[in-house]
Amino acid sequence: SDADLQAAFSGHPPSSSPPPPLPYGTAGFRANSAVLLHAMHRCGIFAALRAVKTNQTVGAMVTASHNVEPDNGIKLVDPTGGMLEQSMEPILTEFVNADDAVQGLRRLLEKIEAQPGVANGGGGRVVVGQDTRQSSERLVKAVKDGAQLMGVESIVDLGEVTTPQLHFIVQQCNAAGAEGRRIGESVYFEHFGGAFARFWSLLPPSPSPAPAPSSLYVDAANGVGALKIAPLGEHLSATLSPSPLSLSLLNDGTQPTDQLNEECGAEYVQKMQRLPRGFDAAEMVGKRCCSMDGDADRLVYFSPGGESDHLILCDGDKMAALYCTAIQRMLAEIDLQDKGKGLRVGVVQTAYANGASTAFLDQLPHVDVRCVKTGVKHLHRAAEEYDVGVYFEANGHGTVLVKRERLGEWASVVEGRDERAYERLVAFLGIFNQTTGDALADLLATEAALKYLNMSFADWAALYTELPCRQTKVALPRWVLNRLQPHPEHEKTLTQPTELQASVDTAVSSLIAQHGDGYSARAFIRPSGTEDVCRLYVEATTAEGADRLSDELKAKIS
Ligand code: 16G
Ligand code: ZN
Numbered sequence: 001s002d003a004d005l006q007a008a009f010s011g012h013p014p015s016s017s018p019p020p021p022l023p024y025g026t027a028g029f030r031a032n033s034a035v036l037l038h039a040m041h042r043c044g045i046f047a048a049l050r051a052v053k054t055n056q057t058v059g060a061m062v063t064a065s066h067n068v069e070p071d072n073g074i075k076l077v078d079p080t081g082g083m084l085e086q087s088m089e090p091i092l093t094e095f096v097n098a099d100d101a102v103q104g105l106r107r108l109l110e111k112i113e114a115q116p117g118v119a120n121g122g123g124g125r126v127v128v129g130q131d132t133r134q135s136s137e138r139l140v141k142a143v144k145d146g147a148q149l150m151g152v153e154s155i156v157d158l159g160e161v162t163t164p165q166l167h168f169i170v171q172q173c174n175a176a177g178a179e180g181r182r183i184g185e186s187v188y189f190e191h192f193g194g195a196f197a198r199f200w201s202l203l204p205p206s207p208s209p210a211p212a213p214s215s216l217y218v219d220a221a222n223g224v225g226a227l228k229i230a231p232l233g234e235h236l237s238a239t240l241s242p243s244p245l246s247l248s249l250l251n252d253g254t255q256p257t258d259q260l261n262e263e264c265g266a267e268y269v270q271k272m273q274r275l276p277r278g279f280d281a282a283e284m285v286g287k288r289c290c291s292m293d294g295d296a297d298r299l300v301y302f303s304p305g306g307e308s309d310h311l312i313l314c315d316g317d318k319m320a321a322l323y324c325t326a327i328q329r330m331l332a333e334i335d336l337q338d339k340g341k342g343l344r345v346g347v348v349q350t351a352y353a354n355g356a357s358t359a360f361l362d363q364l365p366h367v368d369v370r371c372v373k374t375g376v377k378h379l380h381r382a383a384e385e386y387d388v389g390v391y392f393e394a395n396g397h398g399t400v401l402v403k404r405e406r407l408g409e410w411a412s413v414v415e416g417r418d419e420r421a422y423e424r425l426v427a428f429l430g431i432f433n434q435t436t437g438d439a440l441a442d443l444l445a446t447e448a449a450l451k452y453l454n455m456s457f458a459d460w461a462a463l464y465t466e467l468p469c470r471q472t473k474v475a476l477p478r479w480v481l482n483r484l485q486p487h488p489e490h491e492k493t494l495t496q497p498t499e500l501q502a503s504v505d506t507a508v509s510s511l512i513a514q515h516g517d518g519y520s521a522r523a524f525i526r527p528s529g530t531e532d533v534c535r536l537y538v539e540a541t542t543a544e545g546a547d548r549l550s551d552e553l554k555a556k557i558s
Contacts (some may be wrong), residue, residue, distance in 0.1 A: 030073030044146025051124030081171025219264025
């Protein structure tokens with residue numbers, strides 16, 4: 001009844017009246033945790049309705065990723081294991097922001113009723129996960145309370161899991177033959193650990209005695225990824241006995257001074273280009289290290305350079321370069337003539353990818369290179385168009401998508417193919433999370449690729465040398481930002497205002513003209529989707545040129 005609903009909503013009231021409006025951005029709802037209680041409750045309701053309607057499993061992840069500890073957020077996972085379908089975003093947003101919750105719910109029910117292609121299932125399941133933030137537990141309770149109201153068949157609370165673990169588990173729950181299977185993270189470790197072990201066992205045998213396990217130092221950003229390194233290691237030891245990887249965990253959140261994402265984690269390391277806390281420059285010089293972000297859906301590698309905070313970084317662009325190199329080699333091993341020509345292999349980047357990485361990828365045979373708009377969903381969608389689609393943002397979010405049937409079709413017509421090489425490729429591609437970028441899966445895939453290519457960290461870092469680049473932001477009011485129209489496909493230029501784009505073009509050409517042949521430079525401006533700022537990206541052959549161009553353009557925007 002309305003009275004019951006009213007009571008349920010009053011149990012999860014907005015923080016103030018009226019509450020600050022919450023947009024469902026690329027990262028879901030995200031804000032200071034103090035204003036999120038009612039949003040969590042309503043997201044629980046929404047998730048349950050979607051689960052009931054589709055008679056499938058839907059996920060809800062409570063996290064604010066690389067944000068500060070006092071923030072939190074929620075992202076919904078669709079039955080496919082991917083992000084919430086875009087057409088549902090405004091419907092959810094309207095409900096979460098409705099002044100009158102009961103009326104909002106009525107409108108929501110009407111809209112969901114009107115959705116095409118959904119059955120009146122009546123079953124459905126909501127799976128909930130959370131990161132390690134202090135506020136997460138209370139917010140998860142609100143999500144579950146909301147889901148309970150809508151008569152969903154079951155609610156499974158996975159506790160502290162990484163964002164990609166939740167995506168994967170939802171996908172598995174809805175896969176054919178999933179009935180009766182246990183729902184939990186063991187499925188995840190078995191799948192990814194298993195794929196890695198299979199790949200490893202297909203490598204040429206190591207000389208005996210077996211080499212010492214390869215050491216990797218993992219910065220877990222004091223986040224949820226820290227809890228998963230030990231079980232991953234155990235799984236590898238059990239299947240490969242002994243494990244070829246030795247994972248040393250740092251910033252695991254167990255020390256009283258450990259703060260989530262504070263001077264550590266993938267976002268910090270990639271943006272600041274500084275060693276995370278706890279990594280000693282002198283002691284660890286030359287060692288292979290990596291950083292995850294707070295919910296472990298991003299990963300970057302680095303190695304301390306010896307002096308103070310200096311490091312050598314392998315970011316998302318370089319991970320894409322490594323994976324493409326490995327895949328190319330594997331395809332060539334299966335069929336020397338074809339080298340993968342018969343397959344559609346592509347790599348998807350954004351305009352922020354360093355020009356040197358794009359040039360490197362461009363020269364790989366039979367690899368299509370595409371640039372799309374910023375935001376994981378755009379990269380994911382573009383990568384889906386290939387038989388093997390690699391995608392990465394420079395910030396370390398990415399994965400490799402594969403169409404298994406197409407791979408099989410291609411290989412089946414290769415005469416005298418190398419069966420073991422084919423199995424190796426299949427195993428390698430099996431290491432990647434098909435639903436989202438995944439720090440743990442990417443860690444395994446990176447270690448696998450380095451071993452296969454017989455590359456050290458230094459070899460990998462030297463695949464290409466980044467062009468000097470500068471990223472700046474200028475705070476501007478929303479109404480001004482709204483006038484900036486980036487190119488709808490690649491954001492490398494502005495289609496509006498044309499005068500601003502013309503002045504960018506002029507500045508870039510004059511810098512190139514000053515230096516003459518062989519000098520390259522590039523710059524673009526785009527309004528941020530997550531902050532009220534306009535971002536400026538500049539790269540040039542020389543650091544001095546990049547600085548000059550950046551200063552000149554910044555002055556034009558401000
Ligand atoms: C969001 C996106 C991220 C993108 C960033 C750009 C997802 C899950 N996350 O965090 O991919 O790099 O926005 O932010 O899509 P900006 O629009 O402020 O530059
Ligand atoms: Zn994240």
